[in-house]
Structures are given as structure tokens and as C-alpha cells.
Ligand SMILES: Nc1ncnc2c1ncn2[C@@H]1O[C@H](COP(=O)(O)OP(=O)(O)OP(=O)(O)O)[C@@H](O)[C@H]1O
């Protein structure tokens with residue numbers, strides 16, 4: 001099944017293509033409010049007003065290799081199936097923020113999936129980009145910064161596969177500690 005983590009990967013690809021140097025992924029899930037919220041923010045080139053108004057329509061894309069952009073419309077469709085929605089704020093030269101909401105306990109909500117794997121792959125493939133990942137639950141907060149981690153470890157990139165596995169495992173352990181359930 002397509003997971004939220006894979007949808008996030010797709011949304012972050014847009015930020016990378018928009019030449020962002022900083023990308024943040026924020027997840028807030030609360031059993032108390034029965035809500036799951038995903039935010040992806042970037043400081044990339046942003047979108048002009050007329051594109052922004054059409055971008056969740058599946059027949060719009062600025063790609064020349066392929067006519068139909070499907071990332072945002074599909075994610076919006078998934079959110080709508082689970083009682084939520086997708087909204088985008090963007091300004092040309094300012095960056096973009098995509099916000100997606102779901103009813104946490106909705107039967108049609110996609111599972112979170114391998115978010116730790118997705119974040120580590122993104123960080124190793126894009127060493128020049130600063131990634132910030134934060135995850136909040138009713139039990140606590142977890143925050144991972146690619147820049148701080150590289151500084152701490154005294155490295156310039158995450159291209160050592162053993163190190164990458166360790167980091168992925170550490171993120172998973174921290175997510176489990178705050179009660180994130182549908183990881184894998
Ligand atoms: N973070 C972003 N910054 C700037 N422009 C964006 C961003 N996200 C989306 N866009 C614009 O919106 C368009 C539609 O995005 P969407 O992800 O739906 O499709 P796509 O990226 O074109 O194709 P696909 O995701 O199917 O490979 C993109 O082509 C791009 O022009």
C-alpha cells in the first residue's frame with residue numbers, strides 16, 4: 001500500500017526540484033484530537049499565483065518531459081478519503097509550504113510507513129540541503145536536524161551505509177519512544 005512516507009518523499013522531490021536549500025518535514029499526530037497533520041516547507045523558488053491556484057488539479061504541471069503532474073493531486077485525494085485536506089501556501093522567491101491533514105483513526109488513512117528510511121535516503125542523496133524533521137505526539141516531541149547531526153559527527157555527508165542504517169534505527173527508536181505506531 002502507498003504510505004504517507006512515500007507521499008512525503010514525492011512532495012519533498014518538488015522542493016528539491018524548486019532548488020530549496022532548507023526543507024522541513026513536520027508531523028503532528030494526536031489521539032486526543034484524532035488528527036494527523038503533515039507539513040512540508042521549503043525555501044525554494046515558490047509558485048506564481050496562477051500556478052498555485054491550479055496545482056492540485058491533475059492536468060497541471062510545468063514539466064516538459066511529461067504532461068500530467070500527479071504528486072499533489074494524489075496526496076490531496078488520499079487526504080480527502082480520510083476526512084482531511086491538502087493546502088498549499090507559496091510565494092515566488094519565498095518558498096512553499098504544503099499542509100496535509102487526516103483523521104488519525106480513519107479506516108482509509110494511509111499508514112505512516114518508513115518515514116525514517118525516507119528521511120535518511122533524502123539526506124544522503126542531497127548533502128547540500130539542510131533537512132529538519134520533527135514529529136510530535138501526545139507523548140512527546142522528536143526532532144532531527146541533518147546539519148546538527150553532521151556537525152556532531154564531524155562529517156560532511158551521510159554516504160557511509162552503516163552510519164545511515166544506524167541513524168535510521170536511531171530515528172525509529174525515538175519515534176517508538178513517543179508512541180508513533182504504524183512505522184515500517
Ligand atoms: N515545493 C514546490 N516549489 C515550487 N513549485 C512547486 C512545488 N511543489 C509543486 N510545485 C509546482 O507544482 C507542479 C505540480 O506538482 P506535482 O507534484 O503535483 O506534479 P509534478 O511534480 O509536476 O509531477 P509528479 O509529482 O507527478 O512527478 C510542479 O510541476 C511545480 O511546478
Ligand SMILES: [Mg+2]
Pocket residue numbers: 010011013014069070071072
Ligand atoms: Mg511532484
